[in-house]
Amino acid sequence: xxxxxxxxxxxxxxxxxxxxxxxxxxxxxxxxxxxxxxxxxxxxxxxxxxxxxxxxxxxxxxxxxxxxxxxxxxxxxxxxxxxxxxxxxxxxxxxxxxxxxxxxxxxxxxxxxxxxxxxxxxxxxxxxxxxxxxxxxxxxxxxxxxxxxxxxxxxxxxxxxxxxxxxxxxxxxxxxxxxxxxxxxxxxxxxxxxxxxxxxxxxxxxxxxxxxxxxxxxxxxxxxxxxxxxxxxxxxxxxxxxxxxxxxxxxxxxxxxxx
Ligand SMILES: Nc1ncnc2c1ncn2[C@@H]1O[C@H](COP(=O)(O)OP(=O)(O)OP(=O)(O)O)[C@@H](O)[C@H]1O
Ligand SMILES: [Mg+2]
Numbered sequence: 487x488x489x490x491x492x493x494x495x496x497x498x499x500x501x502x503x504x505x506x507x508x509x510x511x512x513x514x515x516x517x518x519x520x521x522x523x524x525x526x527x528x529x530x531x532x533x534x535x536x537x538x539x540x541x542x543x544x545x546x547x548x549x550x551x552x553x554x555x556x557x558x559x560x561x562x563x564x565x566x567x568x569x570x571x572x573x574x575x576x577x578x579x580x581x582x583x584x585x586x587x588x589x590x591x592x593x594x595x596x597x598x599x600x601x602x603x604x605x606x607x608x609x610x611x612x613x614x615x616x617x618x619x620x621x622x623x624x625x626x627x628x629x630x631x632x633x634x635x636x637x638x639x640x641x642x643x644x645x646x647x648x649x650x651x652x653x654x655x656x657x658x659x660x661x662x663x664x665x666x667x668x669x670x671x672x673x674x675x676x677x678x679x680x681x682x683x684x685x686x687x688x689x690x691x692x693x694x695x696x697x698x699x700x701x702x703x704x705x706x707x708x709x710x711x712x713x714x715x716x717x718x719x720x721x722x723x724x725x726x727x728x729x730x731x732x733x734x735x736x737x738x739x740x741x742x743x744x745x
Pocket of ligand 2: 533534
């Protein structure tokens with residue numbers, strides 16, 4: 487039974503150990519339909535492990551992850567993606583020699599979801615489907631302010647722009663939830679605020695829920711509806727950004743750190 491009527495993703499009592507090291511220790515939280523939800527915590531807190539459990543890269547030893555009521559544990563990453571969860575990676579992962587438009591069209595085709603075999607789908611696509619795909623890609627590119635770059639090879643563009651392309655590509659998969667792994671890592675101040683704005687725009691205009699892991703506290707506090715803090719694999723706080731920022735356990739975990 488969902489904790490909340492509009493819970494989309496329910497992470498329930500997830501535990502994961504690596505030869506004695508408890509990366510995650512009974513972590514529970516839910517992401518609601520359409521919200522921006524952030525996971526924070528010091529280095530080694532378990533944030534990446536958590537993402538990898540949700541996206542099917544790791545299989546936790548205990549607990550469950552339900553998405554729209556369906557159990558995800560045991561599904562391979564491409565099956566999780568097909569359920570409607572898109573993700574971006576800590577390092578930019580795009581096809582650098584291809585244009586922005588080609589990268590986005592591939593995502594739309596389900597290439598990212600089902601692997602290279604689905605390229606076959608593309609060959610069989612009708613002219614009408616082709617036009618629809620181009621229109622959809624144009625819309626997402628405008629939303630992320632990369633529409634003037636559609637014919638540019640991705641590899642020629644600055645890091646901050648490539649990260650927005652990755653987000654556009656996740657969006658082109660038309661998911662219900664996007665997982666963002668440190669979306670502003672390595673960005674300068676202007677790129678960071680542009681990305682923060684882009685995440686909010688995507689969330690508002692498409693209504694897609696966003697789950698992000700991020701070290702940049704100003705950015706997390708500025709764009710998130712709710713925040714969950716982890717330390718040593720355990721959830722130490724959950725609430726609004728203001729509640730979490732003043733939580734004694736969180737302040738203590740970050741003492742001398744980013745908060
Ligand atoms: N593949 C692995 N093999 C062994 N130990 C691992 C592995 N992945 C993570 N760990 C351990 O699990 C714990 C949690 O790591 P995790 O990478 O999830 O933390 P994190 O919160 O993402 O940290 P960071 O902010 O540095 O990215 C750490 O103690 C880490 O050393
Ligand atoms: Mg990490």
